[in-house]
Amino acid sequence: MNAIYGLFPDTNSARRALAALREESSRLRIKPGAIVLMSSEPLEEEGFGWEKQRTYMPWLTPLGALLGGAAGYALAAFTQRVYPLPTGGMPLIAMYPSGIIMYELTMFGAIFTTIVTLLISARLPFYGKRLYDPEVTNGKILVGVADPDRECSGEIGQHLQSEGAEQVREFSSE
Amino acid sequence: MATTSIAPEYAIDIKPDQIRQDLLRPIFQTSRRFYVLVFFLVAIGLPGIFLYANQMSEGMGVAGITRPIFWGIYIANFVFWIGISHAGTLISAILRLVNATWRRPVTRCAEAITVFALAIGAQYPIIHLGRSWLFFWLMPYPSERGIWPNFRSPLCWDFFAISTYLTGSTAFLLLPIIPDWAVVRDRASGFRKRIYTILALGWRGTPREWHRLEVAMRIMAVAILPVAISVHTIVSWDFAMAPVPMWHSTVFGPYFVAGAIFSGIAALIVAMGILRKALHLEEYLKPSHFSNLGKLLLVMSLLWVYFIFAERLTVWYGNQPAEMAAFWSIQRGRFAGLFWTMVSCNFLIPFPILAIKKLRTITGTMIASSTVVVGMWLERFLIVVPPLEHKYLPYEWGTYHPSVTEIGIAIGTLCGMILLYVLFAKLVPIISIWELKGGQHKKPFAEQALSAASRSGVHLDSTLPSTNS
Numbered sequence: 001m002n003a004i005y006g007l008f009p010d011t012n013s014a015r016r017a018l019a020a021l022r023e024e025s026s027r028l029r030i031k032p033g034a035i036v037l038m039s040s041e042p043l044e045e046e047g048f049g050w051e052k053q054r055t056y057m058p059w060l061t062p063l064g065a066l067l068g069g070a071a072g073y074a075l076a077a078f079t080q081r082v083y084p085l086p087t088g089g090m091p092l093i094a095m096y097p098s099g100i101i102m103y104e105l106t107m108f109g110a111i112f113t114t115i116v117t118l119l120i121s122a123r124l125p126f127y128g129k130r131l132y133d134p135e136v137t138n139g140k141i142l143v144g145v146a147d148p149d150r151e152c153s154g155e156i157g158q159h160l161q162s163e164g165a166e167q168v169r170e171f172s173s174e
Numbered sequence: 175m176a177t178t179s180i181a182p183e184y185a186i187d188i189k190p191d192q193i194r195q196d197l198l199r200p201i202f203q204t205s206r207r208f209y210v211l212v213f214f215l216v217a218i219g220l221p222g223i224f225l226y227a228n229q230m231s232e233g234m235g236v237a238g239i240t241r242p243i244f245w246g247i248y249i250a251n252f253v254f255w256i257g258i259s260h261a262g263t264l265i266s267a268i269l270r271l272v273n274a275t276w277r278r279p280v281t282r283c284a285e286a287i288t289v290f291a292l293a294i295g296a297q298y299p300i301i302h303l304g305r306s307w308l309f310f311w312l313m314p315y316p317s318e319r320g321i322w323p324n325f326r327s328p329l330c331w332d333f334f335a336i337s338t339y340l341t342g343s344t345a346f347l348l349l350p351i352i353p354d355w356a357v358v359r360d361r362a363s364g365f366r367k368r369i370y371t372i373l374a375l376g377w378r379g380t381p382r383e384w385h386r387l388e389v390a391m392r393i394m395a396v397a398i399l400p401v402a403i404s405v406h407t408i409v410s411w412d413f414a415m416a417p418v419p420m421w422h423s424t425v426f427g428p429y430f431v432a433g434a435i436f437s438g439i440a441a442l443i444v445a446m447g448i449l450r451k452a453l454h455l456e457e458y459l460k461p462s463h464f465s466n467l468g469k470l471l472l473v474m475s476l477l478w479v480y481f482i483f484a485e486r487l488t489v490w491y492g493n494q495p496a497e498m499a500a501f502w503s504i505q506r507g508r509f510a511g512l513f514w515t516m517v518s519c520n521f522l523i524p525f526p527i528l529a530i531k532k533l534r535t536i537t538g539t540m541i542a543s544s545t546v547v548v549g550m551w552l553e554r555f556l557i558v559v560p561p562l563e564h565k566y567l568p569y570e571w572g573t574y575h576p577s578v579t580e581i582g583i584a585i586g587t588l589c590g591m592i593l594l595y596v597l598f599a600k601l602v603p604i605i606s607i608w609e610l611k612g613g614q615h616k617k618p619f620a621e622q623a624l625s626a627a628s629r630s631g632v633h634l635d636s637t638l639p640s641t642n643s
Contacts, residue, residue, distance in 0.1 A: 036380070037380065037381055038378050038379045038380055039379050039384075040353070040357070040379055040608060040611065041353075041379075041384075041608045041611045041612045042384035042385075042387075042388060042608075042612060043381070043384070048381060053381060053382060053385035053386075055385065055386060055389055057386070057389050057390060057393065058389065058393065061393050061397070075314055076325045079314060079322040079323065079325055080325065082322060083322045083324075085324060085326070087326075094325070094326050097325050097326045097330075097331070098325060100331045100334070100335075100408065101325055101330075101331070101334055103404065104331075104334040104335050104337075104338045104401075104404065105334065105338075107338050107342070107397060107400060107401045107404075108334075108337070108338040108341065108342075110393075110397045111338070111341060111342045111345060111394065111397050111398070111401075112341070114345075114390050114393045114394060114397065115345050115349075115390070117386075117390070118349065118386050118387065118389075118390040119375075121382075121386050122382060122383045122386040122387065123382070123383075124352075124375040124376060124377065124383070125375035125376050126375070126376035127371070127372075127376055128376075130376075130378075131378075132378045134360035136360075136378065136379050137356055137357040137359075137360040137361075137379075138191075138194075138360075139190045139191070139194075139611075
């Protein structure tokens with residue numbers, strides 16, 4: 001993977017650069033989803049593409065909770081059948097204690113699903129080489145284009161520079 | 175996402191570079207004090223490990239627990255540490271959910287307490303087992319013996335509740351640390367860089383990563399609250415399910431939860447006060463943070479008095495001989511000294527300090543919190559021991575005196591807890607860098623109001639005193 005990117009000192013210049021790249025994307029032959037943004041903190045303001053993010057996490061978590069609860073009931077009921085402890089006048093599968101196990105495993109299922117979904121959907125962990133600049137954790141905002149068209153890459157760099165990039169760099173994973 | 179305002183007294187007016195420098199300093203610079211402290215904690219805590227090894231070798235006879243009092247300091251410590259663990263996750267989750275902007279410097283200090291206190295507390299039932307190496311019998315697994323755990327036993331409920339809470343709290347603590355580990359990764363070198371590279375999971379700070387993290391933290395904040403409540407309720411049921419005087423009570427669940435939050439907040443204030451001084455975080459942990467937590471502690475102190483009164487009133491009104499024997503032994507008998515010390519530590523001393531605004535300073539809240547921590551340990555001890563000394567059948571009465579083994583192990587685990595916290599503060603930015611920086615983008619409330627007014631054409635006098643959000 002190759003990329004060209006600029007490091008911006010503040011959100012305003014980064015937002016401008018991002019808007020310019022989006023506007024000129026067809027002329028600069030930027031592929032859909034090739035514009036890259038990285039920051040040291042969440043950029044909640046409009047114009048950064050944040051609002052376009054979607055995830056199934058809020059739907060998967062209840063599903064994980066349901067599976068956890070079902071596993072909890074199965075575990076408690078199975079155990080009480082496999083190793084029966086008859087207690088005078090009481091049902092073999094004790095409802096309230098089984099409810100506690102179900103409840104805890106329901107919550108465990110929800111928590112576990114959330115963690116797994118986060119890691120998978122955020123594509124973490126990843127230890128290979130990919131576009132990144134340590135300047136991002138110094139507070140700089142990285143705006144760039146992945147796999148730019150060779151002919152347009154110089155012009156993209158000029159765009160980034162003119163919008164206020166402190167530095168324009170190139171990245172190659174090879 | 176809606177932009178929220180931040181009140182001026184919580185606004186941290188420090189440049190982002192300075193924030194990074196201040197919060198990363200403990201990671202990259204190690205003072206002599208750190209080594210002295212670690213040595214001191216290991217030296218004091220080490221005898222606890224030897225005493226524990228001796229207990230496993232010699233049997234439970236070396237501990238002070240004997241028939242009829244089988245639960246002593248170990249179980250009191252178990253309840254105490256599980257209570258302390260309520261500090262972090264619960265407070266942090268609530269503050270996250272209500273989007274309290276002042277939470278930012280506080281949450282990680284709090285969440286770390288939860289994880290370590292829970293890990294320490296969970297050791298006690300295992301220590302108490304005697305044959306600790308068989309603790310895995312609590313786990314449901316198919317064995318050749320064909321024996322499965324008895325899910326009707328509250329001990330089994332404890333296993334599931336604590337495991338779930340520990341998993342959730344650890345995730346709740348670790349997930350927001352990932353971006354901060356990336357910050358450390360980009361500054362470290364050599365072996366340290368390799369370690370932090372693994373820990374940072376390849377974090378880059380893309381909108382996708384930030385979005386997923388924020389969504390996950392919101393879900394976790396919702397999910398962890400009922401788990402936190404259930405954990406201490408289930409711990410209370412260890413007692414309430416037993417036909418022992420003063421234990422078999424329906425109020426025990428909420429009473430334990432309230433006590434846990436009470437002791438948890440107190441522990442958090444103490445930890446914050448020490449961290450503020452030791453790591454020079456005066457610009458981050460401000461008097462207003464202590465004052466706010468102090469108010470919360472005041473509410474919990476009043477709630478604690480309410481619960482203890484309600485619990486004692488019903489016992490006294492019932493006037494059952496066995497319960498009254500336990501009741502009077504606490505109130506004016508062998509345990510009266512501990513009881514009134516507990517009341518002083520949990521109410522008489524902290525109440526005026528926290529209620530009077532002038533006294534609710536950093537020093538004031540630290541003093542009040544320290545007494546509450548002591549008082550809450552005494553409360554746990556008084557819940558466990560006196561009722562067991564006065565069971566329903568008088569031939570089962572006895573007395574309990576803690577042994578050197580029990581006290582040594584208790585001191586050892588206390589040192590272990592502090593050591594874990596000290597090491598954590600050394601390896602991880604104790605205040606979330608990205609959350610703090612993110613909070614700086616929130617304009618002070620007054621500034622927001624002025625800009626909103628000017629947008630709508632209304633002129634406001636900017637010299638007016640700013641209001642709290």
